Amino acid sequence: MSFLADLLTTVFERRYRGASEPDHQRRTIEELCTDLLSSSGEVSGMVLARHILDSYGAMDEDGKKAFFDFLTTQLGIDPNQVKSALEAYALEASKSNYRQFMEASEPPRQELARRLNQVPGATKQLVEMRRDLLKLARKHPELAVVDLDLRHLFASWFNRGFLVLRPISWESPADILDKIIAYEAVHAIDSWDDLRRRLQPADRRCFGFFHPAMPDDPLIFVEVALTQGIPGSVQGLLADERDNIAAEDADTAVFYSISNCQAGLAGISFGNSLIKQVVSDLSRELPNLKTFVTLSPIPSLNRWLEESGAQTGPLPEDQQRQIAAHYLLNAKRADGTPYDPVARFHLGNGALVHAVHADADLSENGLAQSGGTMVNYLYDLPLISQNHERFASGQDVVASPEVTALSATAEQKDT
Amino acid sequence: MSFLADLLTTVFERRYRGASEPDHQRRTIEELCTDLLSSSGEVSGMVLARHILDSYGAMDEDGKKAFFDFLTTQLGIDPNQVKSALEAYALEASKSNYRQFMEASEPPRQELARRLNQVPGATKQLVEMRRDLLKLARKHPELAVVDLDLRHLFASWFNRGFLVLRPISWESPADILDKIIAYEAVHAIDSWDDLRRRLQPADRRCFGFFHPAMPDDPLIFVEVALTQGIPGSVQGLLADERDNIAAEDADTAVFYSISNCQAGLAGISFGNSLIKQVVSDLSRELPNLKTFVTLSPIPSLNRWLEESGAQTGPLPEDQQRQIAAHYLLNAKRADGTPYDPVARFHLGNGALVHAVHADADLSENGLAQSGGTMVNYLYDLPLISQNHERFASGQDVVASPEVTALSATAEQKDT
C-alpha cells in the first residue's frame, strides 16, 4: 500500500485510531455505537463500524450478552416519545409530524445495524450476530425484541428481488462447495466424493439463492434428481453405483433435499420462491419434464406417535405406510396446521401428498424420525393455486386417492 | 418456451389470469394491492406484483395521483391501533407486545413496496415511482408521507454495504455510457466524441456506484482528471485538443463533475462515500498522487448576489474572485449552513475552500450561475476529520490563507 493510501486509512480513522493513545481503543463498544449513531458517524463511520464489528467478533458469550442488553435497553424506542409524536400526527397528518412519528417509532438499533453494514463483509457478520442473538434469546427472552428488529431489517435486505438464483455444480468454486457439505441438513454429505455424486452426473442438479453482499455464501439450496418416474427411496437416488440417464430423457424432477444455510436468517422464508424458480428454470431447459415432486422426510412422525402413546418400533411395510398417511393427513397443531414441519412447508406452497414409501430412508436419522418412511409431495402445476387456497382457508390437506385410501385403512383399524 | 413452462406461467397466475375471463383484469389496482398484501399474496404474489407495476406504468398523471392517494389514505398507519399496541408495550415490553407495536407502527405501504420488489426489474420501477411521487407531492403536499416511507425503505435497500463501485470507461457497455451522457448534470456532454474525450485518455477516469438490482443504471458518478498541479479552469480540462499525460506522472486528481442519476433516490446521499472510495482506490493504484481536489461550480453565487441587491454583471477578474471568496466563506442559510449547495456538500465532507478562479467556466450555464467563477475544494487528508468536526459543531468554513485574504479584501471594500 502506498504512503498515501496508508495515510488515508489513518486520517479517515483519525479520531478513533490516534498514534500515541488510541482513543477508540479505550472506548467501550457501547460508546462506539453511540458515536456511530451521532451525526459525525456519517464521516468517520466506516472505521467506527469496522471497529465495532471486530470488537463484537472477539467477544465471548458474556460480552455478547452485555452488548445485546445494551441494544435492548438503550437503543429501543422511547414509548413517551412515540406517544407524543403519535398524538401530534393523529391531530394533523402532516409531513413533519409523520417524520417525527417514524423517527420515534423505529428504535435506534435498526439504524445502528444499517450503519454497521457499510463495511465490506458486514452483512455476513450481522447475519451471524443474529444467529448468536437467537441462541442467547432462548435463555434470555428479554432479548427477543432485538431479534424482531433484526428480522424486520433482514426481511427487507434479503427481499426476493435482491436474491440471485445460481446453479451449483462440480464447476462451482470449492469454497462454496465446502459450504454445501457443511449446510446439507437432510441427507448428510460425508465426503467430496459423495458431493461429486450429487453434482457431477448429467441427471443431478443443485440450485441456490445468493445475496450479492454475501456472494460466497448460499442462503438456501435444493438438490434435484432428474429421473424416469417417481422414485420411492433415497437410497436409490444416492447410490454409489447407479446408471445415469441423459437429462433430456428425464420426465420427473425430484427435489430430494432443501437446506437453509444461515441460522441468522431464521424466519425469513426462501423455500417457496426457490422451488418455484427452479421449477420454472428446469421446465424451460428440459421440456420433457412433466412431474415435479419431492422425496421428503417425515421428521416428526415418531415424535407424534410417542406423544400419542402409539408404538414406534419396527412395523410391517404396509402398516408403516398407513400410519404415515394418517399422520400426514390428520395430525395437526393447536392452530390447525399440520403437525409435521415439512408437510406445513410443502402443503403451504400448494403441493399435495402424493405417495408414502416405507423403508425409503434407512439412514440412522431416517429410521429414528419416521422408521424410514418418506413421502412425495407433488407440485401439480394446474392445481397449485387451488391447493394453496384450500389449505390457506380451510387447512384442507389435499392428497392423492392412494394416500387417502391408506389413511382411511389406518383409521378403520384404529376404531 | 416449452408447453410446460407456458403452463407453469399460466398456473402460477391462475387466479389472476384466467383464460376466458381474466379476473385480475377487471380488478382495480387498489384491489390488486390489497390482494398482494393478503396472505395468499405470498404464493401468487409474483404475478400480482407484475400486474400492479405494469398497470402503474401505463397510468397517466391522474391515475398515478389516485394511486398515491390510495397509498396515503388506505395504506397508512392506524393511530388508534398504534396507540393501544404502544400502551400494551409500555406496560410490558414483551416480545409479542413489541411485535404488535412494530406491525401497527409500520404502514402497510412499506410491505407493499417490498412485495412489489420480488419481480425482476421492480427495484428500478419503484425508484421511478418515487420520482413521480416527488413531482406530484410538490402540488399535493398530503402525499409527502408516502414519500417518507419510500425514502426510509430505499435508504435501507441502497445502504452503502450493498453498493458496488465500478470504473466507467470507454470499454464500458454503450447502454451505460448512454446514461452517463443523459445524467451528467454539471458540464453537459454534447456528443459521443465529447464523452470519449472524458473517458478514453490515460489521464481521465470515471467511477460510479451501482446497485446489484439495477446493474445497468449508475446511481451517482464522478469524473476525474489526473493532472500536474491544480487546474484553474474547466475549459482547459475539457479542451478538444490537449496533451495527455501518463497516469503515473500525475500528482493531482481533480474531481470536476459529480452527478446524481436517480431522481427517485433524492435525499439518499451517496456522494460522500463515493469520493472517499475513489480517493482510496486511486491512491492505491497511483502512488504519485498527492493532491485530491475538486474543480466545482458555485451554482448559487449570482442568485445570492441578486437577493442581496448586489451587481451580478461582468466584473474585473480580481473582483470576481473576491466576491466569490466572500460568498463561500460567509453566505449562510437560516440554519447557519452555507448558502451554496455544493459548498455545503464538500465542506460537510471535511474539504476546505482552497482557491477561486475567475473565468473558469465560460459555458452559458457557468456564466449565468456565477459569472464563470469556479472553486477548488481541497480534500487535505490529514485535516479532513478536523475540518468536518469544526464544520459540524460550529459551522466553521475552513479556507486556505489565499481565499481568506481574498474574502477579507472584499469585506474591507464593502465597508
Added chain:
Amino acid sequence: MSFLADLLTTVFERRYRGASEPDHQRRTIEELCTDLLSSSGEVSGMVLARHILDSYGAMDEDGKKAFFDFLTTQLGIDPNQVKSALEAYALEASKSNYRQFMEASEPPRQELARRLNQVPGATKQLVEMRRDLLKLARKHPELAVVDLDLRHLFASWFNRGFLVLRPISWESPADILDKIIAYEAVHAIDSWDDLRRRLQPADRRCFGFFHPAMPDDPLIFVEVALTQGIPGSVQGLLADERDNIAAEDADTAVFYSISNCQAGLAGISFGNSLIKQVVSDLSRELPNLKTFVTLSPIPSLNRWLEESGAQTGPLPEDQQRQIAAHYLLNAKRADGTPYDPVARFHLGNGALVHAVHADADLSENGLAQSGGTMVNYLYDLPLISQNHERFASGQDVVASPEVTALSATAEQKDT
C-alpha cells in the same frame, strides 16, 4: 511497480537494455531477429520480441520494405539444404530424417513470427504487419512469398476451433462498437445513432467472431434483421422510423451486411462458419424462424456490364431485374466461377439465388455498383448440401423459378 519488479524487467532484459550503453539499441532489427531465432532467444526472448515489434511499429514505408526484404532473402528456405534432407528422407523415412526435412522446409521467418508472438498484444501487431506486407507486395511482388508464410501461420492460429462467436449489442463495450462503425463495409454507419438503430431494437442482431488473443477486435461480423417475410430493400431495413416487431414474431432472419475487419487476415475465410453458426444459434433461440436469407449487394454488376459494352444508365425496374438475374446466373470468370464476388461466396456456401429487387439500395454506392439492384440469397436448409455439391462439381448456379424466368426473359431479348 516495486523495486523488484523493476529490477526483474531490467534483468530479464539485461543483454539488450544495459544501463550505460544499451546494446540492443545499436543493433539493427535484422540483428535482433537473428538473436531472437538463436537458442538464447528462448530466455531473453520476450524483451527482444517487444523491441523488434516496437522498432517495426516506428518504421516508415522504406524501413518496412527493407525489413520484408530481409525476411524474403535471409529468412527463407535454403533449397540445397531442403534437397539433401529430402533425399535422405526418400532413402529412409526415419524420424530424424523427417525432422531434418521439416526443419529445412519451413523457412525461419515462420519461427520468427511465432517467437514474436510471445509478447502481449503481439498477435494484433503481426496481423497488422501482414496488412502492411500485402500493400507493399502489390508493388513488390517478390515479397509475396513472405505473405504465403504468414497466411499459412495465421490460418493455423485463427483456426475455426479457436474462434469465439459473440453477440454484439448496445450493451457491448464502446471500444468494440467503435470498430463496428469503422469496419462496416457494406452499408456505412454514419453515427452512433445509426449504430444504435442497428443494435438496440428487439428485431435486430449482430454477431462477430473473435480470437482470444485479440478480444477487443472482431475478425468478421454480420448484421441481422428479424422480419416477417423477406424484405426487398435495404432502405426499409435501415429506416430511421420504423415499427419494430418482437423477436419471437419474426419468421425470417435477414443477413444484410457481412464485413471482414482485418485486412491482415485476407484470404482466411470466416464467413461460411459465421453464417452457419449464427443460423444455428438463432434457430435455437427463436424457433419461429423459418427462413434464412441475405439481402446482398451485387457489387460487380455495372463493371461487368461496362466490360460487356452494355448500358449501365437508369433503366426501368423490370429490365433492371432481368439484367441482374441474367448476370447472377450466367456471368462467369475464366475459371468458371461466378463473376460476382458476393455470389461466389454465398453460392459456394450452398445458398441459392432467391429474388432480385430493383431500387433496393439507393445509396450512392448502391447506385454506382448495381443501379440500386440487390439480391436475396436463400439458405434453404434441406438443400444446402445438394446446392453446394452442384456448385462445387459443375458450377451450377441454383436459383428460384422466378429468378430463372427473369433471366430467361433477358436472354430472349438479347437474341
Added chain:
Amino acid sequence: MSFLADLLTTVFERRYRGASEPDHQRRTIEELCTDLLSSSGEVSGMVLARHILDSYGAMDEDGKKAFFDFLTTQLGIDPNQVKSALEAYALEASKSNYRQFMEASEPPRQELARRLNQVPGATKQLVEMRRDLLKLARKHPELAVVDLDLRHLFASWFNRGFLVLRPISWESPADILDKIIAYEAVHAIDSWDDLRRRLQPADRRCFGFFHPAMPDDPLIFVEVALTQGIPGSVQGLLADERDNIAAEDADTAVFYSISNCQAGLAGISFGNSLIKQVVSDLSRELPNLKTFVTLSPIPSLNRWLEESGAQTGPLPEDQQRQIAAHYLLNAKRADGTPYDPVARFHLGNGALVHAVHADADLSENGLAQSGGTMVNYLYDLPLISQNHERFASGQDVVASPEVTALSATAEQKDT
C-alpha cells in the same frame, strides 16, 4: 431443441447422416478423413470432423494403430512431388512456385488436424490423440513422423502468446482442482484436505497456464510457498499443522512443485515462461519478496549412483549433501548437459544451485530417488541472463560457494 434447429443439424449433416441408411456409418475412418480433406469438407466439415473424432475415441489400441498407420503412410509427403516443386522454386522463386513447394512439403495430416479442430472440444481430443500416439510410437517407431507433425502444429497452437496465466485457489472450480490433484507429479496430493492446505492459507499460491480452447484443463502449474527465509525440507512446507504467515510478511517465494499436465503436449516447453511470469506477477503484488527459489527433487541421483557403481544406501547427512552437490555439478549426459532432468530445466532457465538439504523429502518416492536429499535452485534476478549464457555456451553449472565447497569435499574424498 426446436424443429428447425433439429432440421439444421440434420441438413448440415445430410450427406453423412441419412435417415434410413447412414452413408457415413458405412465409411471407414480413412475414407472420412479423405472426405474431410477434399474441397467439400469445408462445407460439411463439422459433421465429418465430429464423426472422425468420435470414431477415434471409440477405437481400441489396434484401431488406433491402424489409424496412425494410415496417417503415416497415406497422409505424409510425396518426396517426388516435393522434389519437382523444389526444383521449380530453385529455378524461379516466384509466388506460385513457392506456394506449390509449401503445399507439397507439408503433409496432409497437418491440414487434417486443423480441419478436425473446428469442432468444439476438438483441441483437447487432438492433444489426447497425440498422447496415444506417443505411447504407440515407443513400440512402433515408424509412427514417430506423425508425432513430429503434431508437435509442430501444437507448438504453434500453444504458442506463449495464446496462453493465459490464472491463479488456482480454493475459490477455483472443483473440476479444475480435481485435475490439480490428478496431475501433481512431484509431491502427491492425497486428499481434498491436503489440497486445501496447499491452496487456502494466505502464504500459499498456485498458478497455471491455460489455453482458451481448453479452459478447464491446466497445461502446467506451479505451487508456491511464501516464507521467511529459504526452507530446507518439504515436510515443513506441507505439514498439517503449521503457523501461516501473512503474505506481506514473506521475503521468499519457494517454487516447490512444477507439474506438466498434458502428456499429449510433451516436448512443448511451458515451464520457463511460467516461472518468469509468476516471478513477475508476485513481485508486483508483494514488493517485500526478495528471493525466488525452488525446493526441488533430485530425481536421478540414485540412478546415477547405481550406474556409477556407488553406494545408494543410507549415509550420514553430511555425506549425503556432499554427494548430491558433486552430482549436481558434475554428472553429465553424453551431450554435456546435466544428468539430472530437473537440474537441466532450472539451470537452462538461468537459475543456480544454491543449497542442498539432506532428509528434506522423506516420502517413499523422495527416499527412493535421492535418499531424501533436495536442492534449492535460486533465481537470482541480476544473474539470470549471465548464468543462462554461461550454461548455454559452455555448460557451466553455476553454484553458490557452499555447494561448490561441498562438491569439492566429495571429490577430495573420492581421490
